[in-house]
Amino acid sequence: MAPRANWKGFLRLSLVTCPVALYPATSDTEKVSFNQINRKTGHRIKYLKVDAETGDEVTSEDIVKGYKVDTDTYIEVTKDELDEIALDSTHTIEIDEFVPKTDIDNRYLIRPYYLVPDGKVGHDAYAVIRETIRSMDKVAIGRVVLTNREHIIALEPLESGLMGTLLRYPYEVRSETEYFDDIQDVKLTKDMLDLAKHIVEKKSGAFEPELFEDHYETALIDLINKKRSGMPITAKAAPKTGGNVINLMDALKKSLASEKEAPPAAKVARETAKEIGKGKKLKKRVEGQREMLLPISGKGGKDAAAKTAPKEATKKADKPVRAPARAKKAG
Numbered sequence: 001m002a003p004r005a006n007w008k009g010f011l012r013l014s015l016v017t018c019p020v021a022l023y024p025a026t027s028d029t030e031k032v033s034f035n036q037i038n039r040k041t042g043h044r045i046k047y048l049k050v051d052a053e054t055g056d057e058v059t060s061e062d063i064v065k066g067y068k069v070d071t072d073t074y075i076e077v078t079k080d081e082l083d084e085i086a087l088d089s090t091h092t093i094e095i096d097e098f099v100p101k102t103d104i105d106n107r108y109l110i111r112p113y114y115l116v117p118d119g120k121v122g123h124d125a126y127a128v129i130r131e132t133i134r135s136m137d138k139v140a141i142g143r144v145v146l147t148n149r150e151h152i153i154a155l156e157p158l159e160s161g162l163m164g165t166l167l168r169y170p171y172e173v174r175s176e177t178e179y180f181d182d183i184q185d186v187k188l189t190k191d192m193l194d195l196a197k198h199i200v201e202k203k204s205g206a207f208e209p210e211l212f213e214d215h216y217e218t219a220l221i222d223l224i225n226k227k228r229s230g231m232p233i234t235a236k237a238a239p240k241t242g243g244n245v246i247n248l249m250d251a252l253k254k255s256l257a258s259e260k261e262a263p264p265a266a267k268v269a270r271e272t273a274k275e276i277g278k279g280k281k282l283k284k285r286v287e288g289q290r291e292m293l294l295p296i297s298g299k300g301g302k303d304a305a306a307k308t309a310p311k312e313a314t315k316k317a318d319k320p321v322r323a324p325a326r327a328k329k330a331g
Helices: 079-084 123-136 190-203 215-228 248-261 265-277
Strands: 007-013 016-024 065-070 073-077 092-099 109-117 139-146 149-158 161-167
Touching: 007 123, 007 139, 016 123, 092 123, 092 149, 109 149, 123 139, 123 149, 123 161, 139 161, 190 248
Parallel strands: 007 092
Antiparallel strands: 007 016, 016 109, 065 073, 092 139, 109 161, 139 149, 149 161
């Protein structure tokens, strides 16, 4: 199912306007997630919204926004009052300026979005804005309102479309000085730096994100599959450590020696991919890790876990049902 747009409106550069839709470029919905359940009954925990003083449950229509003034005093703000101060960027991304991409500090980056034409009209205007940004090798800075908050958004060409990255405001970025002031100014020898550079060279390679593996996610999936099939869960042995190395030069030399013995994991994965795919890169798994949660089947079509697991554990369908990906609201 196609993702739902987080925002729809218009992209405007001076008098050039086109209808656009904003879609999240990333998703966490494919990760394994858990529900909280009652250990005694196996039922899911349900949360209620209650009055902090009376303990009574409060219905949605009786819940309003309030700004805390002091311990017991709140200033109530209604939806109509918030709508009254809504900004123009609620429906339009107005391009205010163009800046070099290198001018944007990475600390200001929040999350990426895809900005695409909405409908069959406006593709010409969209292309004009996209190619203008591309030809000037700059990033367009505009404003967009998501979940009632105005955000700064940086637009840049990506293939045939535009990628928009939400940016933080200056008051949201902490200064590094309060953290770095106590870092000691140490003198490093040339030999130390040369050894460190050799280690970096041994670990150097191309950025190939399709070879990255989420080891914790894989372990979660393995754990769930084992529990579903009734397999025993054994404790993992504690990892071996190389011991404490007090001398920095010794540590660098041992590190370099270990790198010579064992090639980087990324390099091994890359070589394995070449052998399997005959020189082709591994195909990216768009569906995510969850597809590894396989159904458990046994003889006669019965769930193999039924032989070892309690009856309560076999009431649900054999095949895990994955909920359709839902676009999270930004904010």
